[in-house]
Amino acid sequence: MAETKNKATHPQSEPDFDLQASMHRAEDFYTKNKNIINIALLAVVVGVGGFFAYSRFVKQPQEQKAQEMIFQAQNYFAVDSFKLALNGDGNNFGFLQVVNKYGGTKAGNLAKYSAGVCYVRLGDYQKGIEMLKDFSASDLMLQPEAYGLIGDAYMELNQVNDGIEYYKKAGHYNNNELTSPVYLFRAGMALQKAGKDQDAIAIYKEIKEKYPMSAEGREIDKYLAKLGDVRH
Template identity: 40%
Template structure:
């Protein structure tokens, strides 16, 4: 009898459908609370994600508006006001600290670093530049190079050289990579790392033969090879 019932399920689609529907209803009845909880969690996640996105968009617009005056002060070389604000408008530091999770707040880290570097506050500049992260080809490499500048001013020459090389290797290109490599070579030379400096200069010569920096790279390479041999 059991065998006949099984054959009926195989040969009779209606019987199979009834069994499946009945099983599904039974599963739903037995696990109703669990299923409701899952659906509520999914709905909450979707709504929460949407609200977070909307909130980030709003905060990003606020950050852009807050940065407007600070950008003006930076262009005018009013560094103190660009960094800390003017009493009525926020400076880059406040925007970066308050809106750091937004795109505009992230960019404020970069501008704060630039302004602080120009103002001679090298460690503060380094802190903000390290907080800046971007997929942009030019800006991220530039941020690494500026971190190198800050380290050079702080007397950390080898750290500076590493950052210049990091800038050079970030989506390397014929326009900016040779410039960053030159800075790396100078930093290594000032740290008495003559052999390493010669290697960096040689990379400019071999990898970027059409770069304006090549002639200087050849002279600096020869000088560092001689210094290395004399050690």
Template identity: 40%
Template sequence: MSKIPFTGKSQQARQQQQRVVSSDPLQPAEAYNPEHPLLEDPDALALRLAESEDFLRRNKNILLGLMSIVVLAIAAGFGYYMWRGSQDTKGQAVMFQAVDYWEADSLNKALKGDGRNLGLERVAAEYSGTDAGNLANFYAGVASLKKGEYKKAIDYLEDFSSDDYLVQARAFALIGDAHLELNQAKEAANFYNKAATHNANEFFSPGYLLKEATARELAKDYEGAIAAYDKIITDYATAAEVTEAKQYKARAEGLAGK
């Protein structure tokens, strides 16, 4: 219980006291309302403190439980962060040999492993959620695409994401290549468009747009193809692809009946 004494003053006495201590001598006493009534009224402050102490006493177990949950959540988050960091380091190490096989075009060993070292498929699965597992998805997607396993390539590449705009755009374009091999021209065109517009630049975007236009022609979307050719001609006037874009645009316009 608070040690602030109970004054025993009536409500009327307290109101009179408030009228006396008004900070504005020009303001009528009866119109004065203190900005912080608890500071002006020790009895009210004592009552509020008593209520707070009683609330804490009655809900002590609940409050302690909530605090424990918060502490455990923080500890678990920190532990997961440390574990994930160690897993990523381990994943990078075990993936080293698989990447060597990938660079040497030994695609089966790159994907499946060599009996002693893990392949990209297992790295992607066992180290999912780490940077190593994410990168394994990209390598596995490219290897699957080269092997003609187009659906697997799409799955791996769609599970890959990168903060590097050029690498991410490349992944979108490769997904487009896989869809085109599966005779899914419309889907291919959409991914080529994603590649072209993801951090659009004069070095790679014109090539992706040319692929998009070709895929849209295969899908008989001639208006879409013309729009892609126009974007190359208008936005990337100095690109090497402009000459082809002008030629193919005329062909697409003829097919569209223009």
């Protein structure tokens, strides 16, 4: 009877976990697949090590070289010598060479912005647009400037709707007293040119509400009045 009671207390349907057997199964799995496992582990180690090696031995030296290359171009840019800044002078590199060689670095990214400015100032608006669109930055002041300049270039090409789009991007990218009212105002003027007076009124009212102390905000009432909005 005792034996029957013991079987009822420990049913065979729930066997104890066999740690030793589990370890043997794991060892057997590794033995059969060790080549694949070792290759996978090696790939992870190489990947992690390669990332740090790339940062130290490739990326950092490239950044330094790009900064050295861009130096004279920046000097030309500062004195409005845009052709020399863009193409170099035969002895020193221009922004285009920096972009082509080190476009993936921070200095190379900045060279894209500067090259875009040069193209626009030289009247090559389409190339300026392409270069400025290739530039990207988290900088809260430089990025809206790039968007605004793209808007200017589109307006020069008489592509007004595209100009409006980028003026709005510039005005709304970073809400601040310095750049936002400037580009929102340009968006309003472009909207008027496109015959979209009600949209222009909405933009002007946004300037009046958000940036009343800006130069644009202090003058905005007369633009609203010209558009027949007398309830402002």
